[in-house]
Amino acid sequence: MSGASAAERALRALRPVAAAAAALALAGAVIGALGFPATAALQSLVRGSLGSSAAWTATLLKTGPLLLTGLSVALAFRCGVWNIGAEGQLLAGALAATMLATRVAPGAPAALLLPLLALGGAAAAAALGALAGWLRAARGVSEVISTILLNFILIQAVAWAVQGPLQEASGAYPQSDALPAAARLPALGRVHAGVALAFVAAAAVAWLLFRTPLGFRLRAVGHAPVAARFAGISPERHGVAALAIAGALAGAAGAFEVAGVTGRLYQGLSPGYGYTAIAVALLARLHPLAVIPSALFFGALEAGAGAMQREAGIPAVATEVVQGVVILLSVGFALQRRSG
């Protein structure tokens, strides 16, 4: 691989693009074969994601959480830890941020409240990730299973919170009170600061992984756990660390979601960002900077799928087909690279 020419490298970089395009085409074919209006679907998809400034706004708002959760998954996978729990971690972040903003410190000024929300959301989700890491290290519980179970538990925890301790004062709907104005993230148009921070996070994760001793150890554990152990690097402890950092990233996404987009906590806050994140990370081949275009692609897809459902009557869940196919094609390409 070290001897690859520039042309070969360019070709390799194009493979994810080909994977994404092939997945879209396949999903389109399935949609058409099922008797849905495929052309109208495609038009809505493009119009709803890129066709206007409102569409671009929608795309960027979906890209933010996908970027953070995608980084969460990519970082964990790179360390050989299967974090399927970004969804639950995102919800934990949203839950903690809402609690802080509506119950703990509703009167605090923005300068205090905003960092508190972001850090509180990240910390709560980091604890959730660390719990899965501890179960893996100390009790031998597969993190694949534990993070998935925690997703289901957090979904119900949010449902319980918005009918119970965090429900709005009027008690009319199962949702929290609106966050105070001081807890709302500053925004350009509707694009809140959390989206910009998500892009910064991509650079930060790249720096952490490739420029720091901790990042080196995390990658060593993922790449060759036996060799890492011989070198005195504990795969178990670094697994806990990776899941905690991954949790913090996804938790920040949850905090930004309530403080930047919804303004409240309610069930169904996330359309499954944490699961889409797996496709985001794998399409990016687990490289934090490549997660940026990957998250933009899936962000556009999510935004366009909303329009597709409204205009062409095609359930937005169709995007899951694209995600599944992208993952399969991505591992297919990775194999080709390994054997080539």
Place this chain on the structure above:
Amino acid sequence: MDALLEAAVRLAAPLLLAALGELVVERAGVVNVGVEGMMLVGAFAAFAAASASGSPALGVAAAVGAALLLGALFAGFAVLARADQIVVGTALNLLALGATGLGLRAAFPDGASAAPGVSDGGLPVLGELPLLGPLLFGQGLYVWTALALCAAVALFLARTRAGLVLRAVGEAARAADAEGVPVAAVRCGAVLFGAALAGLAGSVLTLSQSHVFTEGMTAGRGFIALTVVIFGRWRPLGLLGAALFFGLASALQFRLQARGVALPYPVFLMFPYAITLAVLAFAAGGGRAPGDLGRPYAREAREGG
């Protein structure tokens, strides 16, 4: 009390079916986290075929067939092409969720109505016996199928040459290969068997339990089935016990809720997942996973690493 145990056995049946399939897969050295998606596809195919034809038997056949398609995909990517098993399983789960959601809207544009079911009735006469009668003999076909398959898998693994070969592949693929066992073929066969049982388990949900398909209705049962395998310590009888335990936990959940116990609804819904996690953390120790579990086998690869 009788009714509670009866409900426990009924709720345990799909878990036991899916877990038995996954047991055979894992004893061959492969982890399939796509059980959830295979169950979901099975549930949908059973519902769609039974609604269209009016025949529950066709529904079951469709469930098995649809899940086998996913099984073939899994075998192709994860066994033959040696892609990461967790990644492929996750992809199949997403694919299944999207495809069944689309299929539901395409096949039932005006909303779905109830599908005909598989008989819940028990055996005549014996089911009327006092006390143990309803528990043992008052159960439907699915419960009996699950119990029969449990015995069959136990005999297969412990007493047959093919079972021995399968276990050898899961414990030490290289040694099995050296003995002339076609490792990839055995693993593909196991994966297909697991997929068929996952599809069958999915059909329980739509043909026996709820009679209607809703998006994502498996709600984690496939993952709980994976836990049943671990909690059951990779042994068929252990699986039976573990599945009954989870069945009882679900039955208790419904019972307490019906009694109006003053707990919020979401807390009840959280119950099976929390129990599963607690069991994994504190009660599942002691089992030993097959030696080569989760390791793709490549003939030319070097040992170790």
